[in-house]
Amino acid sequence: MKFRRLMAVMVKELRQMRRDRITLAMIIGIPVMQLLLFGYAINTNLRDLSAGIADQSRTSASRALVMDIVATGVVKPVQEAATPQELVESMRRGEISIGIVIPPDHERRRAEGREAVQILVDGSDNAVQSAAAQLAQMPLDGRSSPLATRTISVVGFYNPQRRSAVNIVPGLIGVILTMTMVLFTGVAIVRERERGNMELLIATPVSSAELMIGKVLPYVAIGLVQTTVVLALGMWLFQVPLGGSLLHAYIAACLLIVANLTLGLLISTRAQSQFQAMQMTFFIFLPSILLSGFMFPFAGMPKVVQWMAEALPLTHFLRLIRGVMLRGASLWELWADVLALLAFTTVMMTAAILRFRKRLD
Structure with a gap:
């Protein structure tokens, strides 16, 4: 082994790496991205959970209690309701995560040491249930006696046993579809160019829009097959419930599939090789899984990061x-x-069609 030949190969590799902007970006970008995401964006201490208040007592004591609960910073009132049923309906529609119910005989219940406040919590997110449990342990009006904390009860909806599978399996559908759909189409156009098939496409009257849509449609069926597999195994092995319409679940999956496919097409028009397409896909997948609320609570992230996460289809x-x-x-x-999701699909497909050119270079 000659040192000069070894050095020549090393220098050549470094120069090639320097010319490859995608690889260079990954060398610097991945550690920076993970540091910023885990150090700044991800926070397991939930704050400002959207809450509805049903104060049926409407006394000075009940109003003071609501102020004490809000002062903890865990909840943020966004709605007032007359009855607990209204809070449950708002929770079902996803408008609130927590409902606080103060009964008409609130003061008498507290004096007797009985349940005086009821916290309704959306159990479809286990992190919200944990935050509600912590809120229930906080003393009332500054009192720290066991009698004070026992007057608050927590009622969990949609996943009262707090089983992790119930929360994870539906989200896992989105994670799998994001990883596979973006990757499949991310290499689609690049593969045609590398294999020489682009010359055949140039010789045909196929338009850019027809080519892009034709690339997308076969993968929609593949995505639906993946959705069916996850749903079937989740219901069979983990007894994940299906509270709503199965048709609506498939429509939601279709919306994500098409959104991810159009994103993959846009990547394929930018990448110069299949390896670059896979690298760019990784840059999309990492923020999606960390910021969407799948692994870490969405409500615990800073507002700026939440705005960024709103641009991700998985969210x-x-x-x-x-x-x-x-x-x-x-x-x-x-x-x-x-x-x-429809707006994201429209923007990505339009951008992909505009960027695509039916030519060899």
């Missing part, structure tokens, strides 16, 4: 699939997230 799909499967909501009640 909206998690709200849709958990709403349909666990809370029994319909897609019409979750229309904001449906529109967000």
Whole structure:
């Protein structure tokens, strides 16, 4: 082994790496991205959970109690209701995560040491249940006696046993579809170019839009097969419930599939090789799984990071699939997230068509 030849190969590799902007970006970008995400964006201490208040007592004591609960910073009142049933309906539609019910005889119940406050919690997210349990242990009006804490009870909906599988399996559909759909189409156009098939396409009257849509449609069927596999195994092995319509669950999956496929097409028009396409896919997948609310609570992230997460299709799909499967909501009640996925698909497909050129270079 000659040292000069070894050095020549090393220098050549370093120069090639320097010319490859995608690889260079991964060398610097991945550690920076993970440091920022785990150090700044991800926070397991939930704050400002959307809450509805049903104060049926409407006394000075009940108002002071509500102020004490809000002062903890765990909840943020966004709705007032007359009855607990209204809070449950709002929770089913995903408008609130926590409902606080103060009965008409609140003061008498507290004096007798009975249940005086009821906290209704959306159990489709285990992190929200944990935050509600901590809130229930806080003393009332500054009192720290066991009698004070026993007057608050927590009622969990949609996953009262707090089984992790119930929360994870619906979200896992979105994670799998994000990873596979973006990757499949991310290498689609690049593979045609590398194999020389692009020359054949150039000689045909196929338009850019027809080529892009034709690339997308076969993978929609593949994505639906993956969705069926996860749903079937989740219901069979882990007894994950289906509270809403199975059709709506498949429609939500279709919305995510198409959104991810169009994103993959846009990547394929930018990448110069299949390896670059896979690298760029990784840059999309990492923030999606960390910021969407699948692994870490969405409400615990800073507002700026939440705004960034709203641009990710997986964020909206998690709200849709958990709403349909666990809370029994319909897609019409979750229309904001449906529109967000449709808008994302339109923008990505338009950008991919505009970037694509039917030529060898």
